Amino acid sequence: MNPFSYERPSDQQAALTLGARSGAKYLGGGTNLVDLMRETIEHPEMLVDVTGLSCAIEETDGGGLRIGAGVKNTAVAADRRVRERYPLLSEAILAGASAQIRNMATVGGNLLQRTRCGYFYDDAAHCNKRAPGxxxxxxDGFNRMHAILGASTACVATHPSDMAVALAALDALVTVEGHNGARDIPLIDFHVLPGETPQMETVLETGELITAVTLPPGLAGRSSYRKVRDRASYAFALISVAAALEVQDGVVKEVRIALGGVAHKPWRAKAAEAALKGGPATEAAFRAAAQAELASARGLRDNAFKIELGQRVITDTLVKLTALQEIR
Ligand SMILES: Cc1cc2nc3c(=O)[nH]c(=O)nc-3n(C[C@H](O)[C@H](O)[C@H](O)COP(=O)(O)OP(=O)(O)OC[C@H]3O[C@@H](n4cnc5c(N)ncnc54)[C@H](O)[C@@H]3O)c2cc1C
Known part of the structure; x- marks a missing residue:
């Protein structure tokens, strides 16, 4: 690990001033960044600890929730308002990592965690994300965990966050602060596809600080997060599905679907949503919508199974949400 300095600013302005310095990086719980420093994949010269800032979960005027970027993952998952109004978010967080890691990890850090592609972590391997070009x-390697949607010839890594997939389905906004002021970025536009520049993972500008995530008012109907993985715990998603569904008289009134484990970013399943809205809430319709979403998916040597798996998990999740509405 390279030498670095450590600062713990007491307010946001001081954090922004320090974060703008060359070689500075913000530090959340450190559960990803410190690992990357130990592996010499990241070498910040200064860590700006922001865990003491933006640590509240508050109601918004519009009936949603504003979750500070410094709130620990455990606190978000356990918050009664989150569990009652956004159960898929609580389920997604609890499906990730371990209790100890969730106790340390913050909302801001979770959004910016780096890929778990083994070649990114291996500095003897070629990796355009770690070493562009x-x-x-x-x-052509071991790619069981890798992307089937939106990948490029430069990078097939996936984004590992469970929480971000739920936030994508919820139409969350990410608030960031920089020296030019604050801006709100839809979560679904916050992370980017790899293209020719996989080292660019988000639309954040240098020195910008994530301060909060805002959830719009909760959806009517039911929602859930399903994660399929190689082990029952402590494993990243092969495929995950965050879904919210409202059915009235057998017709899909509202549906939101986002996928994890399939792309460089949380993947909002717009084609499936469009196919379902206003149509029958039947297993056949769910299956057809899932097929439409994955029509553009491309498998590699080890991960082509994810295409069929994704269709099955989307279909099954929607079938179960429909059944839950019927017994409400
Ligand atoms: C063994 C293990 C298993 C795991 N399993 C899962 C899993 O199944 N699912 C899952 O989703 N995650 C999993 N994780 C990842 C874990 O969720 C992340 O490590 C964690 O969420 C990162 O949060 P942090 O606060 O510790 O971030 P840090 O490690 O502190 O920071 C991560 C990045 O965010 C930046 N950053 C932090 N806060 C801010 C801010 N406010 N503004 C701007 N930049 C900021 C940092 O500079 C850094 O680049 C696992 C981790 C481990 C170690």
């Missing part, structure tokens, strides 16, 4: 060993 060197190639991608995952494309």
């Amino acid at each position: 060197t190639g991608c060993d995952a494309i």
Whole structure:
């Protein structure tokens, strides 16, 4: 690990001033960044600890919730308002990592955690994300966990966050502060596809600080988060589905679907949503919508199974949400 300095600013303005310095990085719970420093993948010269800032969950005027970027993952998952109004978010967080890691990890850090592609962590491997222009060993390598949607010839890594997938389905906004002021970015536009520049993972500008995530008012109907993985705990998603569904008289009134484990960013399933809205809430319709969403998916040597798996998990999740509405 390289030498670095550590600062713990007492307010946001001081954090922004320090964060704008060359070589500075914000520090949340450190559960990803410190690992990357130990592995010499990241080498910040200064850590700006922001865990003491933006630590509240508050009601918004519009009936939603504003979750500070410094709130721990455990606190979000356990918050009664989150559990009652946004159960898929609570379920998504609890499906990730371990209790100890969730106790340390923050909302801001969770959004910015780096990919779990093994070639990114191996500095003997070619990786355009870690070392732009060197190639991608995952494309012809061991790629069971890798992307089937939106990948490029430069990178097939996936985004690992469970929480971010639920936030994508919820139409959450990410608030960021920089020296030019604050801006709200829809979560679904916050992370980007790899294209030719997989080292660029978000639309954040240098020195910008995530301060909050805002959830719009909760949806009517039912929602849930399903995560399929190789082990029952402590494993990243092969496929995950965050879904919210409102059915009236057998017709889909509102539906939101986002997928994890399939792309460089949380994947909002717009094609499936469009196919379902206003149509029958039947298993056949759910299956057809899932097929429409994954029509553009491309498998690699080890991960082509995810295409069928994704269709099955979307279909099954919607079938179960429909059944839950019927017994309400
Ligand atoms: C063994 C293990 C298993 C895991 N399993 C899962 C899993 O199944 N699912 C899952 O979703 N996650 C999993 N994780 C990842 C875990 O969720 C992340 O490590 C955690 O959410 C990162 O949060 P943090 O606060 O510790 O971030 P840090 O490690 O402190 O920071 C991560 C990044 O965010 C930046 N950052 C932090 N806060 C801010 C801010 N406010 N503004 C701007 N930049 C900021 C940092 O500079 C850094 O680049 C696992 C981690 C481990 C170690």
